[in-house]
Amino acid sequence: VYFHDWYRDESASKGLFLQKATHDIDVINYLLGEEPVNVCAMKSKQIYKGDMPAGLRCSECDKWETCMDSTYNITHVRNDTPRNDYCGFAVDTGNEDSGSMIVKYESGMHVMYSQNFFARKGAARRGARLYGYTGTVEFDFATNEIKIFDHMSDKVTTVRLDDQGSRHGGGDIVLMRNFIHLMQGRTTVSVAPLKDGIRSALVCLQAKAFSESDQFYPVTL
Structure with a gap:
């Protein structure tokens, strides 16, 4: 979707x-309960780039079979659902295809x-791993699993959640219910305050700015 649909602009x-x-930064900030203070980042475009004509669509391309x-x-072949048919390898295809931040x-x-x-199918992962002294916890939205690793024993606990049919792991339902309750005056507390969203967006905007600034120490011999 990020290279075939409007996102590619x-x-x-x-x-x-x-x-x-x-x-993801929203989730991480929530789990940590701390304010982010600094960020550095790097990104690259290794796959979704090329010299195909700008604005090219699959329906107009003679390479549709290969x-x-x-x-x-x-x-x-891939048994997926395309979102649009703009060429992901055209000269006007934007967006990095990988990125990292600290x-x-x-x-x-x-x-x-x-x-x-560009990693997909069985390689798909989306979640986090949080490390502590007594244990590690990880979760994966792709598998709906939470794993707890006990550092003081060999115990590993797996929790499986069944959220089939829900949107965004059930998050949409919670957000809508809370919004309605706020409008009705049944609560005065937002589960997702605007400030939290702005904070996460700012982290990402600053990461983008840093990744384009080339402010790194060179590794030279």
Whole structure:
């Protein structure tokens, strides 16, 4: 979707830190309960680039049989659902296809975050791993699993959640219910305050700015 649909216009999408990472930073900020204070980042475009004509669509291209990103092959070979048919390898295809950031928090703790937009199928992962002294907890939205690893024993606990039919893991339902309750005066507390969303977006905008500034120490011999 990020290279075949309107998202591919980077002047509109502002890149994939903002479009995608902001949701994950939301979750991370919530879990940590701390304010992010600094961020550095890097991004690259290694796959979704090329010299095909600007504005080219799969329906107009003679490579529709051999290109694995054509709408035909996405549907009939990869068994996925295409969102649109703009060429992902055209000269006007925007957006990085991978990116990473390191975020520092108030306590000095740091988070390493990476996103990749060409790993898929069985390689797909989306979640986090949080490390502590007595244990590690990880979750994966793709598998609906939470795992707790006990550092003081060999115990591993797996929790499986069944949210089939819900949207965004049930998050949409919670947000809508809370909004209605706010409007009805049944609560005065938002489960997702505007400030939290702005904070996550700012982290991602600053990550984008840093990744385009080339402010790194060179490695030279």
